[in-house]
Amino acid sequence: MPSAVKCEVEECVYNDKLHCSAEAILVQTNGNAIVGTERGTLCATFSYQDLESKSN
Numbered sequence: 001m002p003s004a005v006k007c008e009v010e011e012c013v014y015n016d017k018l019h020c021s022a023e024a025i026l027v028q029t030n031g032n033a034i035v036g037t038e039r040g041t042l043c044a045t046f047s048y049q050d051l052e053s054k055s056n
């Protein structure tokens with residue numbers, strides 16, 4: 001069953017068909033003093049995967 005957490009970051013190893021497969025995630029501020037929009041946040045659980053080499 002897909003996770004309730006939808007995510008469009010396909011470059012993350014936890015991304016499974018645009019859903020997050022991690023057991024838990026940590027969302028942090030991106031360093032700005034004031035978080036006024038979604039741009040001020042980031043997923044600290046993100047872990048990069050190279051989609052190019054995965055498809056080969």
Ligand code: SF4
Pocket residue numbers: 005006007008009012013014015016019020021022025043044045046047
């Ligand atoms: S860990 Fe974060 S970036 Fe990776 S799929 Fe889950 S929500 Fe997306």
